[in-house]
Amino acid sequence: xxxxHIHLDEFAHLRTFFHRFDPRAKIVxxxxxxxxxxxxxxxxxxxxxxxxxxLMIRGAQLPVRRILKRLGFIIPVVLMVGIFLPVVKLGTxxxxxxxxxxxxxxTKEGLQASILFLLRITxxxxxxxxxxxxxxxxxxxxxxxDLKVPQIFTQLIQFALRxxxxxxxxxxxxxxxxxSRNFKPAKHIFxxxxxxxxxxxxxxxxxxxxxxxxxxxxxxxxRGFRGKIRLLDYPQIRVKDYVFAFLIILLxxxxxxxxxxxxxxxxxxx
Amino acid sequence: xxxxLEIENLYFKYHDGTLALKGVSLSIEKGEKVAILGPNxxxxxxxxLHLNGIHLPQQGVVRVNGVEINSSNEHQVRSKVGLVxxxxxDQVFAPTVxxxxxxxxxxxxxxxxxxxxxxxxxxxxxxxxxYRHRAPHHLSYGQKKRVAIAxxxxxxxxxxxxxxxxxxxxxxxxxxxxxxxxxxxxxxKTILIAxxxxxxxxxxxxxIIVIKDGRVLAQGGTELLVQQDLVEAAGLRFPxxxxxxxxxxxxxxxxxxxxxxxxxxxxxxxxxx
Ligand SMILES: Nc1ncnc2c1ncn2[C@@H]1O[C@H](COP(=O)(O)OP(=O)(O)OP(=O)(O)O)[C@@H](O)[C@H]1O
Ligand SMILES: [Mg+2]
Numbered sequence: 001x002x003x004x005h006i007h008l009d010e011f012a013h014l015r016t017f018f019h020r021f022d023p024r025a026k027i028v029x030x031x032x033x034x035x036x037x038x039x040x041x042x043x044x045x046x047x048x049x050x051x052x053x054x055l056m057i058r059g060a061q062l063p064v065r066r067i068l069k070r071l072g073f074i075i076p077v078v079l080m081v082g083i084f085l086p087v088v089k090l091g092t093x094x095x096x097x098x099x100x101x102x103x104x105x106x107t108k109e110g111l112q113a114s115i116l117f118l119l120r121i122t123x124x125x126x127x128x129x130x131x132x133x134x135x136x137x138x139x140x141x142x143x144x145x146d147l148k149v150p151q152i153f154t155q156l157i158q159f160a161l162r163x164x165x166x167x168x169x170x171x172x173x174x175x176x177x178x179x180s181r182n183f184k185p186a187k188h189i190f191x192x193x194x195x196x197x198x199x200x201x202x203x204x205x206x207x208x209x210x211x212x213x214x215x216x217x218x219x220x221x222x223r224g225f226r227g228k229i230r231l232l233d234y235p236q237i238r239v240k241d242y243v244f245a246f247l248i249i250l251l252x253x254x255x256x257x258x259x260x261x262x263x264x265x266x267x268x269x270x
Numbered sequence: 271x272x273x274x275l276e277i278e279n280l281y282f283k284y285h286d287g288t289l290a291l292k293g294v295s296l297s298i299e300k301g302e303k304v305a306i307l308g309p310n311x312x313x314x315x316x317x318x319l320h321l322n323g324i325h326l327p328q329q330g331v332v333r334v335n336g337v338e339i340n341s342s343n344e345h346q347v348r349s350k351v352g353l354v355x356x357x358x359x360d361q362v363f364a365p366t367v368x369x370x371x372x373x374x375x376x377x378x379x380x381x382x383x384x385x386x387x388x389x390x391x392x393x394x395x396x397x398x399x400x401y402r403h404r405a406p407h408h409l410s411y412g413q414k415k416r417v418a419i420a421x422x423x424x425x426x427x428x429x430x431x432x433x434x435x436x437x438x439x440x441x442x443x444x445x446x447x448x449x450x451x452x453x454x455x456x457x458x459k460t461i462l463i464a465x466x467x468x469x470x471x472x473x474x475x476x477x478i479i480v481i482k483d484g485r486v487l488a489q490g491g492t493e494l495l496v497q498q499d500l501v502e503a504a505g506l507r508f509p510x511x512x513x514x515x516x517x518x519x520x521x522x523x524x525x526x527x528x529x530x531x532x533x534x535x536x537x538x539x540x541x542x543x
Contacts (some may be wrong), residue, residue, distance in 0.1 A: 138369075165407070169359070212359075215360040216361075218319065218324045219360045219361040220363075222324060222348060222352075222353045222355070222361075223348070223361075223373055223425065224378055224425065225377050230377060
């Protein structure tokens with residue numbers, strides 16, 4: 001079976017308030033919250049931020065399964081750091097593993113650090129998912145250039161995505177062609193034939209995508225594209241947007257206050 | 271009268287050293303229906319990319335309405351000359367069919383109402399209005415081709431250039447295409463197609479350009495399509511009607527027909543005897 005085509009804007013058509021939220025106000029407030037969230041130092045502060053973000057995701061009616069699937073992308077990073085941090089950080093040892101040539105000490109400080117890291121990265125990822133799932137891509141890019149992000153960056157993102165799909169299509173086509181001529185990869189990756197065929201494919205993929213990329217660019221130029229993304233409806237910022245943006249930033253401030261209380265129970269609960 | 275599209279002694283070499291155009295010169299009048307024919311690799315697509323300033327001449331001149339295309343006016347030229355690419359996958363990219371067709375009009379800075387009207391007209395003209403909310407990458411190849419054509423129609427250019435427009439269209443799609451092109455032509459637009467479809471060229475075109483190896487072999491009316499030596503040199507074939515009537519025409523000393531209509535006339539004439 002072919003892998004399904006990747007959708008980026010799958011949920012951008014839903015019509016909750018979060019979708020109608022002015023993209024510029026949304027970007028700014030989400031970014032402020034993101035910066036605060038990744039600078040938090042206690043699980044309590046992070047928990048508050050995380051709960052707030054989860055509530056927003058509920059409000060935007062995004063399907064939980066898709067979000068979890070998207071979150072899957074960060075698992076490798078989390079695992080790597082989660083395993084290394086407790087070992088490399090010095091402090092009170094919890095337990096140790098003897099590897100023969102050296103001894104690995106898992107420290108309490110290290111474990112705390114990796115929990116913090118996990119919470120931070122989850123917050124950041126969820127925020128980004130919320131932002132990208134509720135805003136069509138071209139609107140997002142347009143708003144970025146409205147917010148005075150240099151055009152070179154928005155164009156870079158735009159073309160990176162456009163070419164990503166070009167590349168993805170090429171891979172799908174080549175896989176299809178390969179399968180229809182009964183190519184079966186050998187059991188282990190180090191088979192000479194498999195390696196040389198896959199190597200060749202990667203080479204051809206680069207050349208094909210390069211040439212296709214050029215034609216794609218020509219076709220966009222042909223229809224008058226000059227680097228600026230244009231929208232049909234120019235979004236108008238309303239009072240509601242300011243209020244909502246303010247509330248999101250308030251969530252950040254709240255978690256920051258709770259964060260100041262250190263590792264123990266926050267003062268507000270005492 | 272000066273042609274609305276003039277090319278003089280055009281050369282073009284790709285990065286890898288392939289000399290794709292070796293001194294092309296031609297001239298096209300306003301309101302003509304031109305078919306460019308030639309074998310694979312003759313340089314048709316390369317030539318078409320010069321017509322709206324995507325490739326600027328490395329040597330030679332391209333003039334649109336008497337104005338030479340250069341780097342300072344290439345953007346204006348693109349709203350005058352619309353180019354439909356050979357492979358719709360190169361051209362169609364937006365999340366929905368509607369958005370894709372609106373891409374050109376939006377780039378031209380048109381107002382909402384005008385954009386909506388043009389998109390609707392263009393999609394209806396190619397029979398894809400029902401598909402306006404679909405994602406283009408999930409359409410069939412021929413459907414994508416229609417969307418690609420609509421994307422250029424919506425920009426309402428004076429000169430419309432299509433690279434292999436009939437490839438991958440079903441028979442109804444092909445005759446619809448001929449209908450659309452004829453309608454546009456009646457509105458006064460000049461139309462240029464690159465094609466391998468000799469029969470379509472014979473039926474539809476008012477002017478034929480044959481190119482091979484980056485050079486123009488001949489430019490003229492549809493009678494070029496039945497010139498034995500030219501057809502052989504360019505790797506083409508006679509239109510089917512001409513093949514059918516070849517011996518008959520010689521025997522009765524009649525001009526060799528190119529189109530179905532001409533063929534029918536000859537049949538009537540002969541059966542009346
Ligand atoms: N991007 C490229 N880089 C290098 N050479 C190219 C490139 N594109 C085309 N060519 C070469 O330029 C010549 C003309 O190619 P072009 O695509 O214009 O032919 P064509 O007449 O459109 O052929 P077809 O009927 O197959 O579409 C060919 O020899 C081709 O190999
Ligand atoms: Mg071609």
